[in-house]
Amino acid sequence: MDASLFTVQPASPEPIYRQIVEQLRRLIAGGQLGAGDALPSVREVAGFHAINPMTVSRAYGLAEAEGLLERLRGRGMVVAATGRNVQTQAQRLTLLEPSLLMLARQTRELELPADAVLRRLARMLES
Amino acid sequence: MNIKRALLLPWQVAHVAVRWLALALFGAAVVGATAFGIFSHQPDMWVRTAGVIGVAEALIGSSCLMNPVLLAIDAHQLRMPGIERQAMAGVLLNGVLGSFAPAVVIGWFSGHVLVLAVFVALFCVGGFLWSLLPRYAGLVLYLAALKATMFTSWVPGPGKAHFLAWALPALVLGLVLVAVCWRRWVLAPNPYRMSRRSPPVLRLGLGAAVAGRGPHSQLNRRHPWLQARADLRGCGPRHPVRSLRVALGGSYQPLTTMGWLRQSVLVIAAVAMLVAWIAVMILQGEAARTFSGILHSDAMTFLVAGGVCVSIIYASSCLGHLRLRWSCVNAELPLLALLPGLGTGVKRDLLRASLWPPLRILLLAALLALALVTRLSGRAEVFALLAPISAAGYLVAFTLLIFSGQRPGRWTMLGLNSLGLLLFGGGLFALPFSSTGGASALSVVLLWGLFLIAWLALAAILLWSARLGWRGLQRRPHPFLSN
Amino acid sequence: MNAMPDPSCHTAVPPLAVRDLVHCYEGSNVLTGVNLVLQPGSVLGLIGRNGAGKSTLIRAMLGLLQPLSGTATVFGEPALKLGDASKARLAYVPQQPEALAWLTARQMLDFVGRFYPRWDQGFADRTLERWQIPPNKLLARLSPGERQRVDLIRALASQPELLVLDEPAAALDPVARRELLREIALRAGESGTTVLFSTHIVSDLERVASDVAFLHQGRLLMHCTIDETKERYGRLWLPERIHYAAPTQSLSRRRHDDGSLSLVVERDANGAWPEAANLPGARVDALGLEDLFVEIAE
Structure with missing residues (x-):
């Protein structure tokens, strides 16, 4: 895998390290990155996107702490073997968190009652 | 056209320090040289007096009095009406006044008002030409003046007969040249771009400031072959x-x-x-x-x-x-x-x-x-x-x-x-x-x-x-x- | 906290520090009491409007001007009396550099290189070629962008521990700018070079900077890590009917024509927005640096 794996939008309100972690989560959850796949080095990512290497290592460190990545001697960062299959429900739910937050905010802005929205959501999930 | 405005125009265009310096120089030249002319009791002293005033006139003519050409250039570039004519009138009026006024003063004591006026005016037009012609022409002017002072028998001075016979045509020729140069620089599509032929009026003083030349224009302008190359040997x-x-x-x-x-x-x-x-x-x-x-x-x-x-x-x-x-x-x-x-x-x-x-x-x-x-x-x-x-x-x-x-x-x-x-x-x-x-x-x-x-x-x-x-x-x- | 480089390259003395810096030009205050300490290995982006005093601050930090009051130190030495050892560890590129216009690019690099003990001539030659700069043309005849690149090569080839750049990207095209940012980023990451650069192009800063400092009307409005800035500040919008609930503490406050209110607010210690954000109709938007800058500086 090379550094073009990620896209970086520096002007976004979301910090770059979060953008990278988020993309890692999606890539692993979506199967584009399989267990044992090597990730581009910090230097490669930083050089390719012209971003601060500290940002990249911070993102990798966070992903490592989450159990998405692991550090192998001699190979650098690879996707953790325990990756996708054993993701707990709670972990998967956190991926949905941003969309839910957005939904909650818009519900408040439209001044809709919560139960009406939940009913509608439940119907959508069932169909 | 307002004569007073035209008369003051070259001085309003000049930098305030340059303006007073030039006026002081001219005043000192007129008063000093005239005083010497009066007290020296030499028969042809008034020629030298007029010569000294002429040099001062040439200096002013080549510096302050030519600034209106910059005004005329800008007015033409911005398509502003009327200013160009006023600038030209200002230069002419000042030149005539600067030549005749001292001539009248000296002539009061010695006669020959016309001869003296033409003599001083020659210097003045020389100054104009120096600032409007390319730089190398300035050297030719200087050499011509040098030659004229050496070959007094060949070119009769203002004290001699037949002075007006060559001086008047020379004056007219000079004025025609001034007019031609003036038109040329005013109508030039890009007058502030420096070249070998750019005249001193655009290179020096106010002209340099107007042209907005950076500190390294000299380096920019010179042909690479004429460029000095620094000797870095032994530096460190x-x-x-x-x-x-x-x-x-x-x-x-x-x-x-x-x-x-x-x-x-x-x-x-x-x-x-x-x-x-x-x-x-x-x-x-x-x-x-x-x-x-x-x-x-x-x-x-x-x-x-x-x-x-x-x-x-x-x-x-x-x-x-x-x-x-x-x-x-x-x-x-x-x-x-x-x-x-x-x-x-x-x-x-x-x-x-x-x-x-x-x-x-x-x-x-x-x-x-x-x-x-x-x-x-x-x-x-x-x-x-x-x-x-x-x-x-x-x-x-x-x-x-x-x-x-x-x-x-x-x-x-x-x-x-x-x-x-x-x-x-x-x-x-x-x-x-x-x-x-x-x-x-x-x-x-x-x-x-x-x-x-x-x-x-x-x-x-x-x-x-x-x-x-x-x-x-x-x-x-x-x-x-x-x- | 934010990730710091390897602690072994930490030295006790900060590469750059100023305290209570005050300076003015002809009566108008440019800097009114600036305190700033640059941590080793950090990349600090200094941001501010035109005329905010960025260049003056940088020049005062490096001892290129005598401030009215306050102290500036470089590697612990007073900036106005730097020794050769400190000078050799430092490189500065001014805005629109014009130095030594009478030399060619190669001559200039040759001349300056003789003074730096760690000068990397190979890097200078390679980069001149890579950036397509005619080496035997007088600097006076190069375009502003080319001159800026020559000066950047000059600064980078001396392998400084502290790199100070004043508006480095101003005369560069997007490709050259990206290349410069890459160079800065990698140097900071690998050699632990401390970098200070001023800019008003916020996206440059967001890429490579680890810290950001806002300079506004001669004062430092904030100085924190770039990620923290993005996560900690937001814009709170309140419609007219609840504008009384606006928190008193805010970085900026703007009333719109329809009576609604925009404020730049900060999360508290627990990461929560001020209470007014939870009122019905209120809205908190995350802010990019550029928006944050505009909100504050307007």
Whole structure:
């Protein structure tokens, strides 16, 4: 895998390290990155996107702490073997968190009652 | 058209200091020369008087009076109506007034108003032409004037008969040339883009400011082949003085022989032309048959005056270069301030690098002048000696002031300027008078006493400024702080 | 906290520090009491409007001007009296550099290189070629962008521990700018070079900077890590009917024509927005740096 794996939008309100972690989560959850796949080095990512290497290592460190990545001697960062299959429900739910937050905010802005929205959501999930 | 407005226009365009300086110079020339003309009791003294006024008129004509051409250029470029005509009228009116008014005054005592007016007007048109024609034409004008003063039998002077026979057509021809040049620069599609043929009015003073030329326009304009190449051999932390000279640039930088030749090829060509010209005149042997004849002719006066101007211009161009370098915050100053290896004696090294190269040249000029003085045993040529020496004094004092960030007070500057003007102008005026020995003994003593006092005062002010600069430099943590 | 480089390259003295810096030009105050300490290995982006005093601050920090009051130190030494050792560890590129216009690019690099003990001539030659700069043309004849690149090569080839750049990207095209940012980023990451650069192009800063400092009207409005800035500040919008609930503490406050209110607010220690954000109709938007800058500086 090379550094073009990620896209970086520096002007976004979301910090770059979060953008990278988020993309890692999606890539692993979506199967584009399989267990044992090597990730581009910090230097490669930083050089390719012209971003601060500290940002990249911070993102990798966070992903490592989450159990998405692991550090192998001699190979650098690879996707953790325990990756996708054993993701707990709670972990998967956190991926949905941003969309839910957005939904909650818009519900408040439209001044809709919560139960009406939940009913509608439940119907959508069932169909 | 409003005549008063037109008359004032060239002066409104000029920088305020230049305006007063020019008026002071002109006033001093008219009053001083007329007074000498009256008191000297020599029959043809009024010719010299008119000549001195003419030189002042030429200086003003070439500086202030030509500024309206810039106005006309801008008015044309911005398609603003009416201003161009007003600018032209302003120049003409001032030229006519400047030629006739002194002619009437001198003519009051000696007659010949028309002859005198035409004589002064010739100088004035010469000044116009100098600033409107390309630079090399200026040298031709200077040589023509030199020749005219040498071959008085060939070209009858204003005291002789038939003067008007050549002077009037020459005046008309000059005016036609002025008009042609004026039209050319006003209608030029891109007049401010400098080329070899750009006239001094666009290159110097206000013209340079209007053209918005950066500090390195000279480097930009010159053909690469004529560009001086710095000699970097021996630079480095072990030779801080030489390295600093490279960093100062301009006439300070060490050059290879080839680089020096390349840079000065134009100056060398001009000097060679001058020497050849004089040689031809000696060979033709019209006015002056011998070498000493040449030395004692009026032409020599011209040469000495030229030398005085050159040494002063050289010193002020060096100072201008330094001042510019010390006002740029993004040029050499930060580089030098943060350059490792210059060591702790950097102030002393900087002074050595900045003072020695120009002083060497001025010293050479002083030696040349000294040779001239001993050869001539003339009094006026002492000015030729004093010019490089006082230029050196200015150079030292102001270099120190620039490095120290000190600015001399307003009165000091006023004193320096007026004394400089007095000595410079006085030198120019005294030269033609004293070389004839026509002035009375009393006036000569008075004159020399006055100049001696002025010179001592100048030296005192320069010393005081140098001391101010020296102390300021000692107080600065490092000399590379911008002003 | 934010990731710091390897602690072994930490030295006790910060590469750059200023305290209570005050300076003015002809009566108008440019800096009114600036305190700033640059941590070793950090990349600090200094941001501010034109005329905010960025260049003056940088020049005062490096001892290129004598401030009215306050102290500036470089590697612990007073900035106005730097020794050769400190100078050799530092490189500065001014805005629109004009130095030594009478030399060619190669001559200039040759001349300056003789003074730096760690000068990398190979890098200078390679980069001149890679950036397609005619080496034998006088600097005066190069375009502003080319001159800026030559000066950047000069600064980078001396392998400084502290790199100070004043508006480095101003005269560069997007490709050259990206290349410069890459160079800065990698140097900071690998050699632990501390970098200070001023800019008003916010996206440059967001890429490579680890810290950001806002300079506004001669004062430092904030100085924190770039990620923290993005996460900690937001814009709170309140419609007219609840504008009374606006928190008193805010970085900026703007009333719109319709009576609604925009404020730049900060999360508290627990990461929560001020209470007014939870009122019905209120809205909190995350802010990019550029928006944050505009909100504050307007």
